[in-house]
Amino acid sequence: MKTTQILIAGFGGQGILFAGKFLAYKGLMEDMQVSWLPSYGPEMRGGTANCNVILSDTPVGSPIITAPDVLIAMNLPSLQKYVDTVVPGGQIYVDSALIDVKVERSDVEVFYIPATQMAKDNEIATLANMIIVGHLLQNHPELSFDGTDAVVEKLVPPKKAALVELNKKALALGKEYK
Amino acid sequence: MAVVFEKPKALADIPLHYCPGCPHGIIHRLVAEVIDELGIEGRTIGVAPVGCAVMAYDYFTCDMIEAAHGRAPATATGIKRSRPENVVFTYQGDGDLASIGMAETVHAAARNENITVIFVNNAIYGMTGGQMAPTSLPGQVTQTSPYGRDVNHCGWPIKVCEMLATLEGPEYITRVAVNNVKNVKNAKKAIKKAFENQIAGKGFSLVEVVSACPTNWGMTPQKALEWVESDMLPYYPIGVYKDRTAAKEAE
Amino acid sequence: MAERVLMKGNEAIAEAAIRAGCRHYFGYPITPQTEIAAYMAKKMPKIGGVFLQAESEIASINMVYGAAAAGVRVMTSSSSPGISLKAEGLSYIAGSDVPALVVNVQRGGPGLGGIQPSQSDYFQATKGGGHGDYRMIVLAPASVQEMASLTIKGFNLADKYLMTSMILADGTIGQMMEPISFEDAEVETYEKPWALTGTKGKREHNVVNSLYLKPDELEVKNFQRYERYKLVEENEPMWEEFMMEDAEYCVVAFGIASRVAKNAVVAARNEGIKVGLIRPITLWPFPKKALEAAADKVKGFISVELNMGQMIEDIRLYTGCKRPVALCNRCGGMIPSPDEVLEAIRKAQKGEF
Numbered sequence: 144m145k146t147t148q149i150l151i152a153g154f155g156g157q158g159i160l161f162a163g164k165f166l167a168y169k170g171l172m173e174d175m176q177v178s179w180l181p182s183y184g185p186e187m188r189g190g191t192a193n194c195n196v197i198l199s200d201t202p203v204g205s206p207i208i209t210a211p212d213v214l215i216a217m218n219l220p221s222l223q224k225y226v227d228t229v230v231p232g233g234q235i236y237v238d239s240a241l242i243d244v245k246v247e248r249s250d251v252e253v254f255y256i257p258a259t260q261m262a263k264d265n266e267i268a269t270l271a272n273m274i275i276v277g278h279l280l281q282n283h284p285e286l287s288f289d290g291t292d293a294v295v296e297k298l299v300p301p302k303k304a305a306l307v308e309l310n311k312k313a314l315a316l317g318k319e320y321k
Numbered sequence: 322m323a324v325v326f327e328k329p330k331a332l333a334d335i336p337l338h339y340c341p342g343c344p345h346g347i348i349h350r351l352v353a354e355v356i357d358e359l360g361i362e363g364r365t366i367g368v369a370p371v372g373c374a375v376m377a378y379d380y381f382t383c384d385m386i387e388a389a390h391g392r393a394p395a396t397a398t399g400i401k402r403s404r405p406e407n408v409v410f411t412y413q414g415d416g417d418l419a420s421i422g423m424a425e426t427v428h429a430a431a432r433n434e435n436i437t438v439i440f441v442n443n444a445i446y447g448m449t450g451g452q453m454a455p456t457s458l459p460g461q462v463t464q465t466s467p468y469g470r471d472v473n474h475c476g477w478p479i480k481v482c483e484m485l486a487t488l489e490g491p492e493y494i495t496r497v498a499v500n501n502v503k504n505v506k507n508a509k510k511a512i513k514k515a516f517e518n519q520i521a522g523k524g525f526s527l528v529e530v531v532s533a534c535p536t537n538w539g540m541t542p543q544k545a546l547e548w549v550e551s552d553m554l555p556y557y558p559i560g561v562y563k564d565r566t567a568a569k570e571a572e
Numbered sequence: 573m574a575e576r577v578l579m580k581g582n583e584a585i586a587e588a589a590i591r592a593g594c595r596h597y598f599g600y601p602i603t604p605q606t607e608i609a610a611y612m613a614k615k616m617p618k619i620g621g622v623f624l625q626a627e628s629e630i631a632s633i634n635m636v637y638g639a640a641a642a643g644v645r646v647m648t649s650s651s652s653p654g655i656s657l658k659a660e661g662l663s664y665i666a667g668s669d670v671p672a673l674v675v676n677v678q679r680g681g682p683g684l685g686g687i688q689p690s691q692s693d694y695f696q697a698t699k700g701g702g703h704g705d706y707r708m709i710v711l712a713p714a715s716v717q718e719m720a721s722l723t724i725k726g727f728n729l730a731d732k733y734l735m736t737s738m739i740l741a742d743g744t745i746g747q748m749m750e751p752i753s754f755e756d757a758e759v760e761t762y763e764k765p766w767a768l769t770g771t772k773g774k775r776e777h778n779v780v781n782s783l784y785l786k787p788d789e790l791e792v793k794n795f796q797r798y799e800r801y802k803l804v805e806e807n808e809p810m811w812e813e814f815m816m817e818d819a820e821y822c823v824v825a826f827g828i829a830s831r832v833a834k835n836a837v838v839a840a841r842n843e844g845i846k847v848g849l850i851r852p853i854t855l856w857p858f859p860k861k862a863l864e865a866a867a868d869k870v871k872g873f874i875s876v877e878l879n880m881g882q883m884i885e886d887i888r889l890y891t892g893c894k895r896p897v898a899l900c901n902r903c904g905g906m907i908p909s910p911d912e913v914l915e916a917i918r919k920a921q922k923g924e925f
Contacts, residue, residue, distance in 0.1 A: 364770035399638025428627035
C-alpha cells in the first residue's frame with residue numbers, strides 16, 4: 144500500500160489549487176486513487192491558500208491531510224505553519240526566492256528552488272508553482288514525467304490556450320533544476 | 322327562453338365561504354368570466370394565497386395550487402417556468418402580496434415574469450379577524466391599530482401600483498375598483514388585458530382591485546362601498562400606472 | 573468502463589441532477605455550495621432547462637414547490653442558514669405530497685456560523701426543520717462519486733414516494749475533487765397524474781394543497797403519508813459496513829466524518845483492536861437493522877460527528893440503549909483527526925465511554 148499525501152500552501156494567486164489539480168490529474172492518469180481538497184472562502188481572497196492532494200493505490204480515506212508526506216511551501220507563513228507537520232522522512236519543497244529561511248529539521252529531505260525568480264527570468268511569472276511541481280515529479284517515479292503534456296492540455300482552459308506551452312516550459316525548468 | 326345570466330364555467334358550482342357583501346365573489350366571477358371568454362380554462366393554473374381567498378382552489382375549476390403566505394408569485398414562477406404553455410395567475414390579498422410577500426412580488430415584477438397577478442386590496446387582514454394591513458389607511462381603526470393607524474408609530478401605507486410602476490420590468494400595472502357597476506366593468510377589462518398580456522407573452526401584469534371588507538371594517542356592505550369611494554380611492558386612485566405596450570405605441 | 577474524470581463534489585451533484593432529468597433549478601447564492609448554481613447557470617440554457625437565481629431562499633423553495641407541482645424534476649441547493657429559510661417550503665412540499673430534491677452542503681452554525689464543513693444540521697434534516705408531521709429522505713454522501721449517485725437516487729426516491737429527498741453533504745465533500753464516472757446512472761420515471769398541467773377540459777381539476785381545515789381530513793392525510801413513510805423505512809435504508817465481521821467495537825459515522833473514521837479504524841486494527849465502522853448512507857430512514865445487529869455483538873459504539881452530538885441520539889434510540897455510545901466530535905467547522913478518533917476507539921476498548 145502506497146499513499147502520498149501532498150500539501151501545497153502559499154498565497155492566493157500563486158496557483159496553489161492549480162498545482163494540486165495537476166498532481167491529482169497526473170495521479171488519475173497513473174490509475175491511482177486520488178483526492179483534491181482546497182481551502183475555500185474569504186481566506187482565498189489574497190490570504191493563504193492551501194490544497195490537499197492524496198495519491199494512493201488504495202481508496203482514499205480522509206481527504207484531509209494532517210501529516211503530509213510532501214509539503215510545497217510557497218511563502219514563509221505556509222512554511223512556518225506546516226513545517227512541523229511533515230512526517231519524518233518526508234519532503235519539503237521551498238520556493239527559496241520568496242522564503243529566505245532554512246528548514247531546521249534533519250529528518251526530512253528539503254529542496255530549495257528559487258521558483259519565483261526562475262519564473263521571472265523566463266518570462267513565465269505566474270508559473271513558479273509548476274516549476275516546483277516539475278521538480279517534484281523528478282523525485283517521484285510513481286508519477287513520472289510521461290504524459291504531463293496531456294495533463295496540462297486537459298487542465299488549461301481553451302480561453303487561455305497560450306498558457307499550455309508556458310506550463311510545459313515551467314515543468315521542464317523544474318525538471319532540469321539541480 | 323334566452324339566458325341572460327349564468328355562472329361562469331370557470332367557477333365551481335359550490336357556495337363560496339365569503340362574508341355577506343364581500344367583493345371577493347365579484348372579483349372571482351370577473352376572473353372566471355375572463356377565463357371563459359378567452360377559452361383558456363383547460364390550460365390555466367391558478368395560485369391561491371393565504372388570506373380570505375385561501376380556498377380559491379376549490380372555487381376555480383382550472384388546476385389550482387395553494388401557496389405559502391406571500392409566496393404565490395414565487396410558486397407561480399416555478400409553474401410558469403416549468404409549463405410556459407400554460408396560463409398562470411395568482412390571486413392575493415394585501416397582507417399576502419404587500420407585506421409578507423413583498424419581496425416575491427417585487428422580484429416577479431422585476432423579472433417581468435409572464436404571469437397574471439390579481440391583487441385584492443381591502444386595507445385589512447380579513448381572515449385573521451381584522452388586523453392592520455400594509456395598505457390600511459392613516460387613522461384607520463383595526464384590531465391592531467385600535468386608536469387608528471398612527472403613521473409615526475407604524476409607518477405609511479404602501480401604494481403597490483405606484484411603487485411597481487417605477488420598475489423597468491413589469492408589462493402592465495393597473496388599479497381598478499369594484500364598488501359600482503361602472504368600476505366593475507372596467508375592472509373586468511383590466512383583468513382581461515392582464516390575461517391577454519400573458520397569452521401574448523408580454524410579461525408581468527398586475528391588477529390591483531380596490532375592494533372592501535364590510536365585516537372587519539364594521540360597516541354594512543353598502544356603507545363599505547361608500548367608504549371605498551370616499552376614503553380608499555382618493556388614497557389609491559384608479560388608473561393605469563404602467564402599460565409598456567401602450568407606451569411604446571404612443572411613441 | 574466509463575471514463576473517470578476529476579470533479580468537485582458540488583459539480584458532481586449538478587451534473588448528476590441533469591443526467592437524472594432535472595431541467596429546473598432555483599437557488600440563491602451561499603458558500604460553500606455555489607458551484608452547483610454556477611454549473612446549472614452554465615449548462616441549463618444549453619439543454620433547454622431553466623436556471624433561475626431567486627431573490628431569496630424562501631422564494632427559491634417556493635419556486636421549487638410550484639415546479640414540483642407542475643410535475644417536473646426540480647431541485648434547489650443551499651447551505652445551513654439557507655436551509656433554515658427553506659424550512660417553510662419544505663413543510664408545504666411535504667404537506668402537498670410533491671417530489672423535490674434539496675441539497676444542503678452544510679457549514680457551521682448556529683446563526684450565520686461559519687463556512688467550514690459541519691454536520692450540525694442532522695437534527696434539522698432528520699427530525700423536521702419545518703413545522704408539522706413530516707419526513708424527508710436524507711442521503712449522506714461520503715465521496716464525490718456518491719454526491720452523483722445519491723443525487724440520482726434522491727430524484728428517483730422523491731418521485732417514488734412523493735416527498736423531498738435531501739442530500740445532506742458538507743463543505744468538504746462539496747469542495748473536494750475525486751475521480752468520478754457516471755456509468756451507473758439509473759434514472760427511473762414515474763407517472764404524475766396529480767400534476768398541474770391544465771385540465772385540457774378532459775378531467776376534474778387537480779389541486780395541490782396542504783390545507784385541510786377539517787381535522788379528521790387532515791388526520792387521514794397524515795396517516796396516509798405515514799403509511800408511505802413506513803414503506804420508505806422498510807425498503808430504503810442504505811449503509812456501508814467496514815470491518816464489522818468480527819468487530820467488538822463499532823464506530824458510526826456518515827459523510828466526511830466516516831472517511832476520517834475509516835482511517836482510524838484501519839489504524840486501530842493495526843494495533844489489534846477489533847473495531848469496525850457502520851456508515852449510514854440514509855440518515856432517514858436510519859439503518860436500524862444494521863445498528864440492531866451490531867448492538868447484539870459489539871461492546872459499545874463510538875459516534876463520530878461534526879457537531880455537538882446529534883446522530884448519537886439516534887444510535888441510542890435505534891439500539892434501545894443496549895450498548896454504551898461514546899461521542900467523538902468536533903464542531904464549528906473543525907474536523908476530528910484520525911488520531912482523535914483512534915484515541916476514542918482506544919478509550920472505548922478500555923471501557924471508557
